[in-house]
Amino acid sequence: MDYWTVIDALYNTTLSLSFFVLTFIMLYIGRTGLKSKNRYGGISTIICGILFLIFGYVNSTARFFPYPYDGFMVWWIWINLVVSIVFALLIKKQKQKLQAESIDVGSKSKKTILQRYVERMTKENPYREDISFKHEVIRKGFHLMGFLLVLAYFGFFFLYPVTLIVSDSVIFLINHIEPAYEFVWGPISLFSHSPGEFQAIVDLTMMALIGSLMFALISDLIRILWGPEYSLFNFLTRSMLRNKEKNAAGPQIYIITGFIFSYMLYMANLIHIAAVFSGILIACLSDAVAALIGRRYGKHKIKVRSKDTKSVEGFLAGTIVAYIIGFVLVGPIYALIGAFIFFLTDYFPKYTADNILNPIAIPIGIQLFIALLGLPVGWFF
Numbered sequence: 001m002d003y004w005t006v007i008d009a010l011y012n013t014t015l016s017l018s019f020f021v022l023t024f025i026m027l028y029i030g031r032t033g034l035k036s037k038n039r040y041g042g043i044s045t046i047i048c049g050i051l052f053l054i055f056g057y058v059n060s061t062a063r064f065f066p067y068p069y070d071g072f073m074v075w076w077i078w079i080n081l082v083v084s085i086v087f088a089l090l091i092k093k094q095k096q097k098l099q100a101e102s103i104d105v106g107s108k109s110k111k112t113i114l115q116r117y118v119e120r121m122t123k124e125n126p127y128r129e130d131i132s133f134k135h136e137v138i139r140k141g142f143h144l145m146g147f148l149l150v151l152a153y154f155g156f157f158f159l160y161p162v163t164l165i166v167s168d169s170v171i172f173l174i175n176h177i178e179p180a181y182e183f184v185w186g187p188i189s190l191f192s193h194s195p196g197e198f199q200a201i202v203d204l205t206m207m208a209l210i211g212s213l214m215f216a217l218i219s220d221l222i223r224i225l226w227g228p229e230y231s232l233f234n235f236l237t238r239s240m241l242r243n244k245e246k247n248a249a250g251p252q253i254y255i256i257t258g259f260i261f262s263y264m265l266y267m268a269n270l271i272h273i274a275a276v277f278s279g280i281l282i283a284c285l286s287d288a289v290a291a292l293i294g295r296r297y298g299k300h301k302i303k304v305r306s307k308d309t310k311s312v313e314g315f316l317a318g319t320i321v322a323y324i325i326g327f328v329l330v331g332p333i334y335a336l337i338g339a340f341i342f343f344l345t346d347y348f349p350k351y352t353a354d355n356i357l358n359p360i361a362i363p364i365g366i367q368l369f370i371a372l373l374g375l376p377v378g379w380f381f
Contacts, residue, residue, distance in 0.1 A: 003186075004067075004186035004187070004190060007067075007071070007186070008067040008068075008070065008071075011067070011068075011070040011071040011073075011074050012059065012060070012063055012065075012067075012070045013060070014074050015059055015064075015065075015070055015073055015074055015077075016056045016057075016059045016060040017056070018056075018074075018077055019052045019053070019055045019056030019059065020052075020053065020056045022049070022052045022217070023049045023050070023052040023053040023056065024049075025049075025221060026045050026046065026048050026049030026052060026249065027046055027049040029045050029221075029224055029225075029247065029248065029249065030042045030043065030044075030045035030046030030048075030049060030248070031046070032247045033045055033246075033247040033248040034046075035247075036246065036247045038243070038244065038246055038247055038248055039351040040244050040248075040351050040352070040353065041244045041245060041246065041247065041248020041249070041353075042247070042248055042351075043351045043352055044248065044249065044254055044351075044352055044353040044355075044356055045248045045249045047352065047356055048249055048253060048254060048257045048356065051257050051260075051261055052257075054261070055260065055261075055264070058264060062268070064203075064206050064207075064210065064264075064267075065192075065203055065206070065207055066192035066193075066203065067190060067192060068185045068186070068190070068191065068192070069192065069203060069204070069207055071185065072207070073207060073210060073211065073214075076211055076214060077214050077218075080214055080215050080218045080219075081218055083232065084218045084219050084222055084231075084232050085222075087230070087232040087235070088222055088226060088230040088231075088232075090114060091114065091117075091118060091229055091230050092230070094112070094114045094115050094118050095118050095122070095229070097115065098115055098118060098119060117229070117235055118229055121228060121229035122229060126228045126229075126234075126241050127228075127241045127242065127243050127245065127246045128241065128242060128243065129242070129243050130242075144284065145212070145284065146280050146281045146283070146284030146285060147281075147284075148162075148208075149205065149208070149209070149259070149277070149280055150277060150281070152201075152204070152205050152208055153201060153205050153273075153277070161201050163200060163201045163204035163205050163208065164196065164200060164201050166204060167193050167195075167197070167200035167201075167204055168195050168196065171191065171193065171194070171195055174188060174191065175188065202267060205263065206260070206263055206264070206267065209256060209259050209260045209263060210260060212256055213253070213256045213257065213260060215233075216233055216250075216252045216253060216256065217249075217253055219231045219232045219233035219234070220233060220249055220250050220252070220253055223250075224247065224248070224249070228241060233250075233252075244353075251353060251355045254353045254355035254356035255283060255284070255355040255356065255358075255359060257356060258279075258283065258355065258356045258357070258358065258359030258360045259280055259283075259359050261359075261360050262276045262279055262280070262359055262360055262363045262364075263276055265363070265364075266363075270367070271363050271364065271367045272330075272366075272367060272370060272377055274329045274330050274377050274378045274380075275330060275334075275362075275363040275364075275366040275367045275370065275377075276363045277329055278325060278326050278329045278330050278334075278335075278338050278362060278363065278366055279338070279358065279359045279360070279361075279362035279363035279366070280359055280363075281325045281329070282321075282322045282325050282326065282338055282339075282342050282358060282362055283354075283355065283358035283359040283362065285321055285325060286318040286319070286321045286322040286325065286342050286358075287318065287346070287354065287355070287358065289317050289318050289321045290310075290314040290315060290317055290318025290319075290321075290346065291314065291318075293311075293313055293314050293317035293318075294310055294311040294313060294314020294315075294317070295314075297311075297313050298310070298311025298312070298313045298314050299311065299313065300312040300313065302315075310346075310347075315343065315346065315347070318342065318343075318346060319339050319342060319343050320339075322335075322338055322339040322342040322343075323335050323336065323338070323339040325338070326338035326339060326366075328378070328379070329378050329380075330366055330370075330377050330378045331375065331376065331377060331378050331379065333369075333373065333375055334366050334369055334370065334375070334377065334378075337365050337366050337369050338362050338365070338366055341358075341361050341362045341365045341366075342358060342362060344361075345357040345358050345361055345362075346358075
């Protein structure tokens with residue numbers, strides 16, 4: 001076993017251990033959420049923890065990335081951890097400064113952006129039972145990441161898949177900085193992909209998913225364990241928190257975790273890629289449309305099993321969009337399955353977030369009917 005093989009094993013083991021550590025933290029947070037009577041958030045967070053355990057096991061046995069991309073991901077995790085901790089320390093310093101200024105009544109110094117943020121976060125409860133329509137639009141705007149995944153994997157008309165562009169750009173770069181690259185990462189011959197290779201699209205799409213998860217998750221754990229004002233992600237999103245997120249992970253964690261699980265099944269050749277992206281886009285767009293249409297135009301209110309109040313108009317809009325997405329990607333028959341599962345996961349779950357159920361249940365449900373019916377999948381596959 002040579003030096004770079006050992007380095008590869010260390011990076012991959014570190015990535016697996018990261019998932020196992022996150023499993024422990026998420027189970028602890030979920031248990032805390034249940035104790036504080038936040039069953040919705042507590043159970044959803046525990047499900048994420050269980051999925052992280054699966055991710056760690058799969059990576060340790062089958063691995064998500066070849067070398068050196070496992071190393072890139074480990075460095076990405078550490079960079080996010082350092083940046084998030086530095087931000088939290090800055091916030092702590094600003095809180096101390098504000099406390100000192102409150103004692104010094106005569107102080108009239110102009111407040112910085114961070115100080116105004118801390119002041120707002122500490123003077124009012126950042127967790128709300130309901131949020132404004134404007135904030136709802138901003139929250140649902142994060143669901144547009146589903147389109148980014150489509151661009152990453154498929155591209156769009158004349159645009160190559162983004163991941164292929166990134167892979168080819170990295171190959172071009174390392175060949176121009178060969179001595180520096182080989183000093184840190186070893187011989188270029190060990191690089192896993194060649195220009196235009198399809199496997200690069202598969203690997204880098206998963207890397208984008210896990211990278212997004214780590215970016216959002218590290219900041220969200222700081223929010224839960226230290227306080228919402230210490231979260232960089234919370235600062236960037238202007239604090240749009242609901243009571244369901246107290247002592248629990250945020251919806252962005254649920255949905256990305258669901259994406260990773262379904263995409264992992266695709267990488268294991270268990271699910272058709274069209275079924276995966278149907279679930280991803282339905283989870284992103286149908287949920288967003290249902291929420292926004294329901295908030296703006298919903299007049300016929302109903303209570304779902306989780307005791308949330310939704311509207312018939314929102315359900316119809318979300319289900320129609322789910323069918324349209326499925327119609328384009330998997331065809332008219334399988335689209336009915338996807339739309340039906342979307343309706344079920346939006347109405348019936350009592351204590352589990354639909355953000356984690358949709359991207360998992362919809363692809364698996366469609367795949368089951370693909371196996372049973374054997375009909376052609378979609379229009380482009």
